Amino acid sequence: xxxxxxxxxxxxxxxxxxxxxxxxxxxxxxxxxxxxxxxxxxxxxxxxxxxxxxxxxxxxxxxxxxxxxxxxxxxxxxxxxxxxxxxxxxxxxxxxxxxxxxxxxxxxxxxxxxxxxxxxxxxxxxxxxxxxxxxxxxxxxxxxxxxxxxxxxxxxxxxxxxxxxxxxxxxxxxxxxxxxxxxxxxxxxxxxxxxxxxxxxxxxxxxxxxxxxxxxxxxxxxxxxxxxxxxxxxxxxxxxxxxxxxxxxxxxxxxxxxxxxxxxxxxxxxxxxxxxxxxxxxxxxxxxxxxxxxxxxxxxxxxxxxxxxxxxxxxxxxxxxxxxxxxxxxxxxxxxxxxxxx
Amino acid sequence: xxxxxxxxxxxxxxxxxxxxxxxxxxxxxxxxxxxxxxxxxxxxxxxxxxxxxxxxxxxxxxxxxxxxxxxxxxxxxxxxxxxxxxxxxxxxxxxxxxxxxxxxxxxxxxxxxxxxxxxxxxxxxxxxxxxxxxxxxxxxxxxxxxxxxxxxxxxxxxxxxxxxxxxxxxxxxxxxxxxxxxxxxxxxxxxxxxxxxxxxxxxxxxxxxxxxxxxxxxxxxxxxxxxxxxxxxxxxxxxxxxxxxxxxxxxxxxxxxxxxxxxxxxxxxxxxxxxxxxxxxxxxxxxxxxxxxxxxxxxxxxxxxxxxxxxxxxxxxxxxxxxxxxxxxxxxxxxxxxxxxxxxxxxx
Numbered sequence: 001x002x003x004x005x006x007x008x009x010x011x012x013x014x015x016x017x018x019x020x021x022x023x024x025x026x027x028x029x030x031x032x033x034x035x036x037x038x039x040x041x042x043x044x045x046x047x048x049x050x051x052x053x054x055x056x057x058x059x060x061x062x063x064x065x066x067x068x069x070x071x072x073x074x075x076x077x078x079x080x081x082x083x084x085x086x087x088x089x090x091x092x093x094x095x096x097x098x099x100x101x102x103x104x105x106x107x108x109x110x111x112x113x114x115x116x117x118x119x120x121x122x123x124x125x126x127x128x129x130x131x132x133x134x135x136x137x138x139x140x141x142x143x144x145x146x147x148x149x150x151x152x153x154x155x156x157x158x159x160x161x162x163x164x165x166x167x168x169x170x171x172x173x174x175x176x177x178x179x180x181x182x183x184x185x186x187x188x189x190x191x192x193x194x195x196x197x198x199x200x201x202x203x204x205x206x207x208x209x210x211x212x213x214x215x216x217x218x219x220x221x222x223x224x225x226x227x228x229x230x231x232x233x234x235x236x237x238x239x240x241x242x243x244x245x246x247x248x249x250x251x252x253x254x255x256x257x258x259x260x261x262x263x264x265x266x267x268x269x270x271x272x273x274x275x276x277x278x279x280x281x282x283x284x285x286x287x288x289x290x291x292x293x294x295x296x297x298x299x300x301x302x303x304x305x306x307x308x309x310x311x312x313x314x315x316x317x318x319x320x321x322x323x324x325x326x327x328x329x330x331x332x333x334x335x336x337x338x339x340x341x342x
Numbered sequence: 343x344x345x346x347x348x349x350x351x352x353x354x355x356x357x358x359x360x361x362x363x364x365x366x367x368x369x370x371x372x373x374x375x376x377x378x379x380x381x382x383x384x385x386x387x388x389x390x391x392x393x394x395x396x397x398x399x400x401x402x403x404x405x406x407x408x409x410x411x412x413x414x415x416x417x418x419x420x421x422x423x424x425x426x427x428x429x430x431x432x433x434x435x436x437x438x439x440x441x442x443x444x445x446x447x448x449x450x451x452x453x454x455x456x457x458x459x460x461x462x463x464x465x466x467x468x469x470x471x472x473x474x475x476x477x478x479x480x481x482x483x484x485x486x487x488x489x490x491x492x493x494x495x496x497x498x499x500x501x502x503x504x505x506x507x508x509x510x511x512x513x514x515x516x517x518x519x520x521x522x523x524x525x526x527x528x529x530x531x532x533x534x535x536x537x538x539x540x541x542x543x544x545x546x547x548x549x550x551x552x553x554x555x556x557x558x559x560x561x562x563x564x565x566x567x568x569x570x571x572x573x574x575x576x577x578x579x580x581x582x583x584x585x586x587x588x589x590x591x592x593x594x595x596x597x598x599x600x601x602x603x604x605x606x607x608x609x610x611x612x613x614x615x616x617x618x619x620x621x622x623x624x625x626x627x628x629x630x631x632x633x634x635x636x637x638x639x640x641x642x643x644x645x646x647x648x649x650x651x652x653x654x655x656x657x658x659x660x661x662x663x664x665x666x667x668x669x670x671x672x673x674x675x676x677x678x679x680x681x682x683x684x685x686x687x688x689x690x
Contacts, residue, residue, distance in 0.1 A: 049436060049651030050419045052426055059549040059562040080681035088685055117567040121546035128528040131667075132364065132660055135550050136526035177674035184673070185666045189524060189659050190553040196659060199666045203673030211680055233684040240680065323553060330648045333655040 046334060048326040055191055057323040064115035066316035069183045070309045071108035072142075073210030074217065075101040076180030077237070079149060081214050083173030084229055085222075086166065093230065094169075095156050096221030097214065101172060102153035105146045105179070134186040138179075145179050148172040180210035187319065193329060194322035195315075197255035201248035205315075208244055209308045211237025212275055216304025219282055219297040227297060231286040234304055238279035241311065242272060254331060258321040259314065267314035274307030365661040367630040368517045375532035382600035383536030384579060386588065386639035387608050388510055390650075391615060391623060393595040395421060395508035399433040402590035406575065407432065410563075420506070426651065427511055429563035432572040433587050436650050438507040509650050510587070510596055513538070513559045513572035514627055515638030518658040521551035521560050521571075536601070537574040537638055545569055556634065556656035574638070601638060608642060620644070626652065633657030 048054075058065075078101035085094030113119050125139035148171045155165025184206040188199035195202070211233050218230030249256040258264050281300035322328040363374065372380040403409065412430030417423050420437035427434050515537045522530040522538050529544035530551060540560075547567030551560050560571040575585035583589075588598035597604060608625055615623035622644045627637035633656050647654050 047646055047648045049438065049649065050417075050422075052419075052651055053558065054648075054651055054653050055558040056428065056552050056555065056561045058553040077677060077681070080678060084681055084685040115549075116547050121548075121567075124527040124529070124544060124546035125548070127544070128526075130523075130526065130528070132523040132663060133526045133550070134666075135524065135548060139526060177677040178670075180677055181670045181674045185663075185670045188666050189663055190550075191520065191556040191656070191659050192553045195553075196662075199662055200669050203666075203670040204676065207673040207677040207680075211677060215684075229681075229684040233681060236680045236684060240676070319553075326648070326651075329653050333653055334648065337655045 046327060046330045048330060051326065053324050054326045054329045055323045057320050058190075058192065060316075061115055062313065062316055062320075064111045066313045067309075068108045068111045068115070069187070069206070069316070070209075070213070070312040071104040071111065072183050073180045073206055073308065073312070074213040074305075075104035075108065075145075075149060076176040076178070077207075077210035077214030077233075078104065078217060079145075079152075079169070079172040079176030079179075081218050081230065081233065082152065083169050085218075085226070086169055088229070090222070090226040090229070093218055093222035093226040097218055098149070098153040098156050098169065100214070100217045100221070101176070102149040105142065105149050109142065109146060134182060134189050138182045138186060141175060141179055141182060145172060145175040148175065177207070181207050187315070190319075191329075192319045192323045193255040193332065194252070194258050195319040197252040197332075198248040201244045201251070202315075204244035205241055205248060205311070208237045208239070208241030209275075209311050212241055212279065212304045213237075213308035215282065216278060216301040216308070219285070219301030219304070221301075224285065224294075224297060228286065230301075231282045231297075234282035234300065235279045238275045238304070238307075241275060241308075245311075255322060255328060258318040258325075258328070262321065264314045264318035264321060267310045267317065271307050271310035271314055274303045274310060276307075278303030278307055363518075364523070364663060365518060365658060366635060368635050369630075371517055371532060371536040372534050377534050380534045380536075382602065383638065384574070384599065385515060385536070385601040385604055385637075386512060386574070386585075387597045387599075387604040387628075387642070388512070388639065389595050389597065389608070389611060389642045390507065390509040391595075391611075391620070391642055391644060392593045393435070393508040393510055394593055395435055395437055395506065396592060397424075397435050398590040398592060399510050399587035399596055400424060400431070400435055402586040403433045403572070406578070406586035407573070409570070427513070427557075427559045427571070428561040429566075429570040432512065432570075434511045436507075436509045436511060438509075438645070438649055440505050440507060440645075507644055507650070509641065509643065510591075511650070511652070512587070512639050513574070514557055514634070514640075515572075515574060516658065517630065517635030517638070518660065519634075520554040520556060520659045523658070523660040523663075524550050524554045526550060533576055533579075535574070535576075535579050537576065537579075539573045539576050540569060540571060542568060542570070554659055556653055556658065604640075608640065611642060615642075633661070 078097040082094050082097035082101060085091070085097055109122075113122050116122060122139075125136065126143060128136060129140055130136040148168045151168035152165055152172055155161045155168065181203045184202035185199070187195045188202050190196055198205075215230045215234035215237055219227055219234065222230060249259060259268055278300045281296060281303065285297045285300055368374055370380075371383060409430050409432060412424075412428065415423055415425075417425055419425070420439050422435065422437045424431050424434045519530070519532075519538045522532060526548060527544050527546050529541045529546070531539060531541065533539055545568040547562065547569070549562050549569065551569055552562055560569050562569050575583070575587075578585055584598045588596045597607065599607075605628055608628060612623050612625055624643055625640060626643050626647050627634075627640035630636035635658070641650075641652075643650060643652075
């Protein structure tokens with residue numbers, strides 16, 4: 001072979017990574033990502049166009065949209081905690097959760113508007129209601145939910161309009177679970193392999209993550225005597241979140257690979273450690289209430305809040321990675337075609 | 343796909359038009375979108391076997407649609423400096439340089455043994471190298487053994503060792519368009535011609551359509567926030583003109599017309615190529631039974647789709663949407679139940 005192969009990196013003899021190859025027997029040589037971690041699936045061999053991505057990657061700003069996913073979950077589950085706290089006579093827990101829900105959903109709307117560019121653009125979201133668009137459904141959910149949380153929090157803080165406040169609290173608790181889980185449909189209803197393939201488990205991961213975040217907030221804000229439900233919610237939420245995530249990783253195969261590389265991996269490990277640790281601390285705080293004062297539950301709460309956030313960012317970044325590498329698009333589709341015996 | 347099954351689908355009539363909104367064959371997209379009196383569905387058939395990579399389509403598209411400049415980069419990817427479809431690239435010509443099996447032969451493009459100084463010294467003295475000022479060798483002056491009239495290098499079976507695949511890519515105007523389905527503002531809409539267009543004054547830049555597109559077509563324009571893609575020259579179609587790219591294509595690699603007619607033409611073209619021994623030729627995106635219900639813009643390719651940067655088996659994301667909503671509903675109920683269980687014990 002003569003050294004006449006002009007590549008992006010100059011003239012080389014070896015076949016470079018970005019060269020388009022053809023036929024069933026060619027494959028792309030890939031740089032290993034991550035640090036010495038053994039890949040969970042065999043190295044995929046496939047053709048591509050100079051290694052360029054097939055999909056256009058999400059244009060969402062990570063802080064805005066991963067933050068939006070996180071805050072929506074925190075708010076939705078907090079509304080449940082608020083309604084429960086109010087119904088069972090735990091006023092401080094209820095007030096913490098109501099304020100948390102109202103602030104979280106306001107912040108999440110701010111994040112959405114920031115991602116859109118200017119506030120007037122949010123109004124366009126309410127031109128139509130399309131069940132085929134999770135973002136349209138979500139916009140209407142938020143349009144109904146956000147005022148309820150604000151009304152509930154305002155009535156609680158002002159100490160007036162008890163009936164209206166109770167109704168708003170109950171209303172927010174009814175809509176809250178939908179607010180916490182629709183975001184899973186929002187990201188799953190895309191062609192991004194890691195997001196789409198996990199569509200069955202993702203709502204459960206998000207529901208669990210929402211519960212652990214809201215429980216974390218409750219643990220930080222409520223005295224130990226009233227934080228019992230938050231402690232139980234922390235344990236149950238963490239179990240649901242981590243269990244569903246393991247199930248998702250196992251079932252989706254190649255599409256789950258981005259969770260095991262680079263930044264998503266770091267974030268996911270942090271999320272697992274923080275959530276599991278936070279839940280364990282919460283359970284411990286329940287065993288000996290009042291003994292450690294506020295420090296133990298506050299630590300548990302902070303860990304749960306941070307763990308839930310780290311999970312959302314891990315999911316977000318893993319999706320972006322899977323959109324940027326044509327492997328995650330081509331290999332499963334090629335296998336599907338070959339299985340059909342084309 | 344046979345004409346028979348198309349006729350059967352047509353026979354199912356009104357029911358087929360209304361059902362399968364998220365997935366599957368849809369004989370009349372414009373009717374399903376609510377139009378009553380519609381022209382035939384229009385589309386592109388891009389026959390890459392005659393594409394010469396001139397990029398006239400890219401330029402014509404930019405000119406007609408006033409698409410801004412999107413970076414002047416030399417990528418090193420053969421002659422492709424556009425890289426892929428995006429907000430400011432609505433037509434993209436891919437260049438794939440391929441070596442077909444070499445069979446142990448040297449391509450014959452090495453010049454290590456050529457002494458250029460020696461060649462320069464003999465300028466004008468030897469019959470095979472004309473003197474300065476000559477622009478073409480005199481007839482009959484070619485050195486013995488040079489492959490006269492043929493492209494060098496040539497392998498024993500007469501094929502060139504290097505082949506170029508060129509393909510002009512564009513928005514597929516899917517029968518089930520994920521971008522349109524997920525758009526929360528109704529900015530993306532189905533035209534009476536069955537194509538998919540973005541209304542730029544309504545797009546709010548949410549960017550949801552970008553990751554929804556299984557082909558990686560639509561994209562967000564930086565500093566604008568809104569999304570842009572091929573409109574199949576909706577403005578030209580309205581007055582009976584063909585799209586700018588098809589108009590400018592010198593080899594008719596890009597053909598425009600009623601989709602049914604294009605499919606017939608494409609099937610005939612594939613049959614001719616197969617008969618001529620080009621067994622690699624295949625159609626991509628023309629089948630109404632595929633994951634996106636068939637494309638309004640389909641292609642004749644000479645290799646696997648992924649070689650051209652196209653997904654081998656794209657599926658519209660909304661196919662799984664009913665299941666997604668069901669899973670989310672169960673998850674929401676689980677969250678409520680989880681909260682209820684947390685409060686189940688009496689306060690201490």
